[in-house]
Amino acid sequence: MSSDSSTPTAPTRPPGTARKDGPDSSRRSERSRHAIYDAALASVAEVGYQRTTIEGIASRAGVGKQTIYRWWSSKADVLLEAFLDLSEQASEAAGGTPWEFPDTGDLAADLKFVLRATVDELLDPKFEAPSRALAAEGVVNARLGEQFVTKLLEPQLQLYVGRLRSAQDSGQVRADIDPRIALELFVAPLAQRWLQRSGPLSHGYTDTLVDYALHGIAAR
Amino acid sequence: MSSDSSTPTAPTRPPGTARKDGPDSSRRSERSRHAIYDAALASVAEVGYQRTTIEGIASRAGVGKQTIYRWWSSKADVLLEAFLDLSEQASEAAGGTPWEFPDTGDLAADLKFVLRATVDELLDPKFEAPSRALAAEGVVNARLGEQFVTKLLEPQLQLYVGRLRSAQDSGQVRADIDPRIALELFVAPLAQRWLQRSGPLSHGYTDTLVDYALHGIAAR
Amino acid sequence: MSSDSSTPTAPTRPPGTARKDGPDSSRRSERSRHAIYDAALASVAEVGYQRTTIEGIASRAGVGKQTIYRWWSSKADVLLEAFLDLSEQASEAAGGTPWEFPDTGDLAADLKFVLRATVDELLDPKFEAPSRALAAEGVVNARLGEQFVTKLLEPQLQLYVGRLRSAQDSGQVRADIDPRIALELFVAPLAQRWLQRSGPLSHGYTDTLVDYALHGIAAR
């Protein structure tokens, strides 16, 4: 062995990863982790969130229950991470760059395009069950809700902020507008209709939202 | 029993209220019904929706479990009716007329007023737990979600529709605007911030929403 | 209904059976009780006591686990009652009178007869597993051990006491002998060889024990 004179008695752990007492994540089984993600997403898709159980996930994943409890604190936690992992995988599969908001110079067209794509995604049954499950849990569970927002929702919304700022630079949007609030004019109605089923989702609907939000509803 | 010679084996039910097989609602105990509503709301407020159980509601209400299962199909169902009952009681207590959207002639002012009141209500801890519980359940449970929307949400939104139509009549809002969509521009952002905790709620925020929605964010 | 004018509002429970808080044994399911006894005895016979589980008993008996926990406090408790029930059934099947110690006038012959029968019973594989299980549990668990002794062992030993007293009356056994101790001279060695497997059991062995115990081992 090439002797390392500097730290002969140090424990084998990279500096800065000191651990207090929890489980040793360096020995974690990646195989189990992914089997659990897959099982959780599949179970939610098949029988819904309420009828998805930790025991069911464990047995479907071929894993002991304790392996789930060791690394996650709740069913919602598992599903959140499974969903994050799914998103990462999807964006990696889509080639390096995660995703970029289109900027053709025509704000209305760009917004309509993105919102139409969002409608399509929301109606995709593959994503619907876990998304609803997480969103619902977040409504009732503040801790998870915050994670949901910071890790999933807000990053998406920031893309709108970027596009709106660019529109402000080019003079298409008034400079005194707060983009973080403005984006809610078209995003929130879509979210509400999806979450609460308070109305139908369609490309025409989102186009209308963009028009109303850009030019206002007041008589000029 | 006073013998009724014509229908000796018929259940005791006034004519015209025939039902196929379910329980006989004319014999229902109003005392139990209200005890169950109270117990359900109190339990949700104290321990949250997930930890509220049918057994807990029954024992807190001094009622047999079967009395709950006889009249409701699920925990969510009980809570929905309890909430509707609460709303009715509240509006009756507020004197006959349920509630009317203010119409001072100044649309912006009226909207800001109502939205400020809505913010205050959403932040009232007394209503928060059951509202969130129902909303969350509705996200995941389509049947309940539709009831939630038709019985609670949509009637509220129709008040906005009425006010917007009045504004169209007076020329403050363009005639080609669909009021049912337009109202979402200020209501949905508020709903989303509350449901998903994606941002703070304040009077300033709702005022801003009204301004943006009325006049648009595009440069003129 | 025959009206009982004296105690119109009393709960339906025979006097003297007042209950503090435990489950209401008057509504207990006899079907479940016996299914549990059968399942417990069968399981112990098949896989042994250690590998017999509450879950196994419950599922074999077609019973919820809670029904076991409601009425018994442990696996050992279930087995003890199952065994007592078995004994009762056996003695009832043997026709009213439970069992009587033979008294032909010849003490040695009577003791040898009974001990030979006991040897045969101890070697009967049907009784062996649950008996050993209970005996072992009683060694380690004082509460159960005392129940085992008072309900199963001591009643048997008292039959010996009776026979020895009869022998004292007829002058075959010295009057100053304590029968409760004397009986241990032939019963305990048999018990020890069975429990601890410290030696073989046979009719010859028990005959020898009776001879030694009756006449002593000292030179005369």
Place this chain on the structure above:
Amino acid sequence: MSSDSSTPTAPTRPPGTARKDGPDSSRRSERSRHAIYDAALASVAEVGYQRTTIEGIASRAGVGKQTIYRWWSSKADVLLEAFLDLSEQASEAAGGTPWEFPDTGDLAADLKFVLRATVDELLDPKFEAPSRALAAEGVVNARLGEQFVTKLLEPQLQLYVGRLRSAQDSGQVRADIDPRIALELFVAPLAQRWLQRSGPLSHGYTDTLVDYALHGIAAR
């Protein structure tokens, strides 16, 4: 790898010590072995045998679980060896010669003396928990039971055999008596009362046993 031309694949082991596959006991850690014995006995004494776990012993001994599984096949096995070790230590501490049955020439006195000492030992709380645990396990587990008998019980009983033979030589006990059976007349009752708690243990009781066993209970 430094090539070893003579026996490239052979395990490094001196000739004559070939073993098929088990662990190499010559490299065994005595420190761990004794820590495990201590931990096992302490745990049994503190929480009882049933609640003593392999994991508990390992952590109390500061030892990996595998170190226990490598050298013992079960909890009972560990405890048996721990108990044997304890006995050895005790007898070594009592000075070279393990122990000898007294032989004053007066058989009755010698037996009474030894049985009184045995009573005192059985009532010593320090030995009680592990002794009961082993005895109970032996009742139910034939393999362990036999080890318990051959390694612990039978050697003790052989001391009685020796003393009885000496009494036969001196004419105090009849020559046709089988000492291995005779000893059970006083030892087994004591064992049964202790194991099954079927009666109190006292010096008077064992004295009586000796008298009954030596001279019989029959009228002369």
Place this chain on the structure above:
DNA sequence: TTATAAACGAGACGGTACGTCCAGTCTTAAC
């Protein structure tokens, strides 16, 4: 005097069973 292979402390893993809680059904007695 290394070097190397086994034992070692540690603990993650797939499992089984625990004892508890609650769902939803069923039975009983009171009214």
Place this chain on the structure above:
DNA sequence: GTTAAGACTGGACGTACCGTCTCGTTTATAA
């Protein structure tokens, strides 16, 4: 015929250990 009460089957909970299986790290021969 509804009600309060609560026993019933069933099933998931979260925990505790089982016995196996890696991980690095001692440690004790044997080269």
